Amino acid sequence: MKKIAFLFALATIVISCKQKPKENTEKSAQPHEMAAQQQVTADSTQDFSFETIPYTKADLGIFxxxxxxxxxxxxxxxxxxxxxxxxxxxxxxxxxxxxxxxxxxxxxxxxxxxxxxxxxxxxxxxxxxxxxxxxxxxxxxxxxxxxxxxxxxxxxxxxxxxxxxxxxxxxxxxxxxxxxxxxxxxxxxxxxxxxxxxxKVLTQTIGKITADSIIKDLANSGKSILYINFDTNQSSITAEGKETVNQIAEALNKDTSLKISIEGHTDNSGEAAHNKKLSAERANAVMAALISHSIAKSRLSTRGFGAERPLVANDSEENKAKNRRVELIKVN
Known part of the structure; x- marks a missing residue:
C-alpha cells in the first residue's frame, strides 16, 4: 500500500509540473498583448507630415x-x-x-x-x-x-x-x-x-465694400451685388447694414450721373408671397436710407423679387445666404 501511495503522489507531482509551463505561457502572453495595445495608442499621437513622403515622378494629370x-x-x-x-x-x-x-x-x-x-x-x-x-x-x-x-x-x-x-x-x-x-x-x-x-491654402477673396468698388462693379457689369444686414424677417437695417448703405451713398455722390434700381432678393424659405413683400420692403428701406443721405429720389427706384431669381440653388444654408441679397442695377 505504501508503494502504491508513493507512486500516486509521484504521478501527481509530474502532472503538476507539466501543467505549470502552460499556465506560465498563457500569463506571459498577456503583458505582450498589453504592450502591443499601448504601442498603438502611442503611435496615434504622432503627427503625420508630407515631408516624410518621397516626391512622385509620375504625371498625375488633372484633379x-x-x-x-x-x-x-x-x-x-x-x-x-x-x-x-x-x-x-x-x-x-x-x-x-x-x-x-x-x-x-x-x-x-x-x-x-x-x-x-x-x-x-x-x-x-x-x-x-x-x-x-x-x-x-x-x-x-x-x-x-x-x-x-x-x-x-x-x-x-x-x-x-x-x-x-x-x-x-x-x-x-x-x-x-x-x-x-x-x-x-x-x-x-x-x-x-x-x-x-x-x-492648398485659402485664397482670401473678401474685401471691404467701398464706394469705389460699387462704382467699379456698376461700370463693369451694370450691377453690384451687396449683402446688407437686416433684422431677421424684417426690413429694418442693422448697424452693419447702415455702413454698407453709407458706401452706396458715397458712390452716388462721387458719380452724380448714376441712377440705380435697388432690387431685393430672398431665399426660398417660407411662403413666396411673404418673401416677395419682404424683399420689396427691404429695397424700399435702402432707398429711404439713401434719401436721408441727400440722394435725390429721382435717381432711385426699387423692386422686390423674393426668391424668384436665385443666384444659386437653395440646396444648402451656405447657398441660401448667397441668395439673400440686394442688387444695385445701373439704370443709365
Missing part, C-alpha cells in the same frame, strides 16, 4: 487625378469643392486637411455588380504605381467619432467617410507639380466611398 475602374461609376453627383475641409484618420485620429475636394459614392454600372475586391485591388495598384504611400489602414473608435464629427461641415453628405468601426485606407502623394494629395476610401461588397483632396 481628381484618376478615373474609376472599368465597370464602376459614381452613384450620384459627386461633391466637388474648390476649397473645403476633409478629415482623414491619421494614426486613428481624424485630422482635417484643407484644399480642393472630391467625395463620391461608387457603385457598379447598370448590369455590372460591384466587387469590393476588384475596387480595392484596382485602386491600391494604381495608387502605388503613381508613387502614393499608404499612411493608414484601420478604423476609428466611437469616442474619436464623437470628438470630431461636428467639426466636419460635410458629415452625412455625398461619399462621407469617417465612422467608428469603418475600415478606411489612406494614401498620400507628394508632387512637385500638384502639391500634396490625400486619397481615402472605404468599401464593402455593396459599394465604396472615395475622397480625394489636393491640399
Amino acid at each position: 481628381p487625378f484618376f478615373t474609376l475602374p472599368k465597370g464602376l461609376a459614381e452613384l450620384n453627383k459627386p461633391l466637388l469643392k474648390d476649397f473645403d475641409i476633409c478629415f482623414f484618420p491619421i494614426n486613428g485620429i481624424m485630422k482635417g486637411f484643407e484644399g480642393k475636394l472630391y467625395k463620391a459614392y461608387i457603385t457598379g454600372r447598370e448590369g455590372t455588380p460591384f466587387s469590393q475586391h476588384y475596387f480595392e485591388s484596382s485602386v491600391d495598384h494604381y495608387l502605388k504605381s503613381i508613387g502614393a504611400v499608404k499612411v493608414y489602414s484601420g478604423t476609428i473608435t466611437k469616442e474619436e467619432y464623437q470628438r470630431y464629427n461636428t467639426k466636419d461641415p460635410n458629415k452625412g453628405g455625398e461619399g462621407d467617410i469617417g465612422y467608428d468601426g469603418e475600415q478606411i485606407n489612406v494614401y498620400a502623394i507628394r508632387s512637385k507639380g500638384q502639391g500634396n494629395i490625400l486619397v481615402q476610401y472605404s468599401s464593402t461588397n455593396a459599394g465604396a466611398k472615395l475622397n480625394i483632396l489636393q491640399q
Whole structure:
C-alpha cells in the first residue's frame, strides 16, 4: 500500500509540473498583448507630415487625378469643392486637411455588380504605381467619432467617410507639380466611398465694400451685388447694414450721373408671397436710407423679387445666404 501511495503522489507531482509551463505561457502572453495595445495608442499621437513622403515622378494629370475602374461609376453627383475641409484618420485620429475636394459614392454600372475586391485591388495598384504611400489602414473608435464629427461641415453628405468601426485606407502623394494629395476610401461588397483632396491654402477673396468698388462693379457689369444686414424677417437695417448703405451713398455722390434700381432678393424659405413683400420692403428701406443721405429720389427706384431669381440653388444654408441679397442695377 505504501508503494502504491508513493507512486500516486509521484504521478501527481509530474502532472503538476507539466501543467505549470502552460499556465506560465498563457500569463506571459498577456503583458505582450498589453504592450502591443499601448504601442498603438502611442503611435496615434504622432503627427503625420508630407515631408516624410518621397516626391512622385509620375504625371498625375488633372484633379481628381484618376478615373474609376472599368465597370464602376459614381452613384450620384459627386461633391466637388474648390476649397473645403476633409478629415482623414491619421494614426486613428481624424485630422482635417484643407484644399480642393472630391467625395463620391461608387457603385457598379447598370448590369455590372460591384466587387469590393476588384475596387480595392484596382485602386491600391494604381495608387502605388503613381508613387502614393499608404499612411493608414484601420478604423476609428466611437469616442474619436464623437470628438470630431461636428467639426466636419460635410458629415452625412455625398461619399462621407469617417465612422467608428469603418475600415478606411489612406494614401498620400507628394508632387512637385500638384502639391500634396490625400486619397481615402472605404468599401464593402455593396459599394465604396472615395475622397480625394489636393491640399492648398485659402485664397482670401473678401474685401471691404467701398464706394469705389460699387462704382467699379456698376461700370463693369451694370450691377453690384451687396449683402446688407437686416433684422431677421424684417426690413429694418442693422448697424452693419447702415455702413454698407453709407458706401452706396458715397458712390452716388462721387458719380452724380448714376441712377440705380435697388432690387431685393430672398431665399426660398417660407411662403413666396411673404418673401416677395419682404424683399420689396427691404429695397424700399435702402432707398429711404439713401434719401436721408441727400440722394435725390429721382435717381432711385426699387423692386422686390423674393426668391424668384436665385443666384444659386437653395440646396444648402451656405447657398441660401448667397441668395439673400440686394442688387444695385445701373439704370443709365
